[in-house]
Amino acid sequence: MTRGQLLVLLLLLASQFTLTVDFSILNVALPTVGDSLGFAEAHVQWIATAFALCAAGFTLLFGRIGDYVGRRRVFLIGMIALGAASLLGGVATSPEMLLTARVAQGLATAAVTPAALSLLTVSFPEGPLRQRALGLNSVVMSTGFTAGAVLGGVLTDLLSWRWAFLVNVPIALLVVAIAPFVLRDSADRERSRLDIPGAVLVTGGLLALVYGATRLGEAGIADVWGLAAIGVAVVLLVAFWRAESAHPHPLVPLQILTRRTIGFGNIAGFATFAFESSLVFVLTMYLQHVLGLDALQTGLMLVAMGLGAIIGGSVAPRFIETFGVRNTVAVGLAIQAVTTGILVLVGPSVGWLWFVGLMNFVGAIGHVAAIVGFMVAATSGLPDHEQGLATGLAMMTQQVAIALGIPIMSTVATAAGGIDSLGALHVAIAVNAVLVLIAALLVAVGMPVRRSILRNSLN
Structure with missing residues (x-):
């Protein structure tokens, strides 16, 4: 990488890390936040839902807007909005004020994530450099999600839940100050009407x-x-x-969705994001409700996922070059499915913690390898003026998957006996594993067989 490319990569990775931390940082602190601001028990979940609704609902639209008005402009506006929304959340004194901040954070996330990813793809030519950049981006997204859970527990226990918001403010200010000197937008923009x-x-x-x-x-x-x-x-x-x-x-040319690489790539992306994030939810219920761990201990147990994510993001680009995108994605999903399914063996004693940590570590390697393959498949073989569309679709898949995964597994666990029941959590884990395995089989059968997508035009 050139020095300029390295600066672009570091800046965009910092923004992506902040956004993914945002998604999970409040999950372990929701009861504390609710008690502090006087939320009714039935309404506490809206602290997470308000964010997820906007992040998932508006990502495709903002990604496409970036094709028209410029991704750097959308990126900067989104980061400014993120900083302001985080400050508002940090000083919130009422449920209405906090929910307003969460809506604004969700909209900022919907603007920044596709803009950042498209700026990254147009900054690196198709080939090993882009694969490496997308691999690092995938590591950052997965470790950010895990770090958010850990950081939420640490900040809530040692300082205050308000720092879960305020920590974003200096990062957003720094990114906004540096970005105009580092980021360069493509002159190839969409000229038709939105x-x-x-x-x-x-x-x-x-x-x-x-x-x-x-x-x-x-x-x-x-x-x-x-x-x-x-x-x-x-x-x-x-x-x-x-x-x-x-x-x-x-807004979305339908022919892009008929390309099997993009279509099956997004299926893989939905499966790996939806069912890994929902696995984190199920394991959180297991660790806190069955084993009796507190928020900080629960967060620390998820560190194994972050370590596995680093390895997965490092090896995935090499696997793609050697074995092709299809095989990398299918095997990554299969590893995620198997390590999830084995967790049905866990029992009600803390002696199972080492086993949970080991399965999380190995499963995260496959999870992030599948993410890297998904990102490569979803953003390759397209002109610059369609990168906002491609990254918008990819980020929409990610945000919708994360938003839907937890409700799906929550519904399964509730129907099986309740999220406090070990037997019901076993059922949810088994369903999770089966659905990921189905996605792996679909990719193995449906995605085009190519040693490297990046050396060929898409079908």
Whole structure:
């Protein structure tokens, strides 16, 4: 890498780390935050849901806007918004004030994540350098998610939950101060008009989908509002698909979704993000409700995932060059599935902690290898003016997967006996593993066989 490329990489990785930490940092601190600000017990989950709704619902739209107005501009505005929203959350004195901050953080995340990834892809030519950069980016995303859980426990126990917000402010300020001197936007921009009807339909559909899944996860599979929201989501997303096929300049050209590499790559991305994040949720319930660990101890148990993620991100680019994207993704998902499935053996004593840590470590290697392959497949073989679209789709897949994964597993565990029950958690773990294994088989059968996607144009 040149010095300029290295500076771009460091800056964008810092922003991605901050955003992924944001997603998980409050998870272990939700009861403390709720008690501090007077949230009703039934409404505490909205601290996480408000963020997830906006992060998932608006990512594709903001990614496409970057193709029109410039990714660097969207990136800078998003980082400024993130800093301001984090400051508001850190000084919040009421539930309404905190939820406003979480909505703003979600919107900032929806703007920054696709912009940062597209700036990264256009800064590195297709080939080993881009693979290495995407590998490091995947490590940062996974370790950021894990670090958020650890940091949330540390800050809550030793200082205050408010520092879970305030820690973002200096990082955002530093990134905004440096970015104009480091980042260079491509002059190759989309010149057609933005597809407003398509943007409204897909954003509304995604918001309804995430909201409905969250309601079903909280209130049960028979919740009327949750089922109604899922129905609305289906109607809006089907209408979006039909509208895009008839629009002269669609928000998402449907031909890009027919490319098997991108289609199956996004299937793999959804599976690995949805079911790894939901595994973290299930294991948190196991560690705290079954074994009786506190927030800090629970966070420290997840460090093994971070260590595995570093190894997975380091070896994945070499595996892609040697064995191809398809094999790397399929094997990575298979490792994630097997190490998850073995966790059905865990019992009610702390003597199982070493086993949980070992499976988390090995599983994270496969998880991040699959992420790197997903990112390579989802962003390669496209002109610069479509990178915002490609990265927007990839980040939408990631955000929607994380937002849906926990409600899905929560619904399974609740239906099997409740999240406090070891038997119900075993059922959720088994379902998790089976779904990841199905995704691995789909990728192995459906993704094109190529030693390196980066040496060929996409089908």
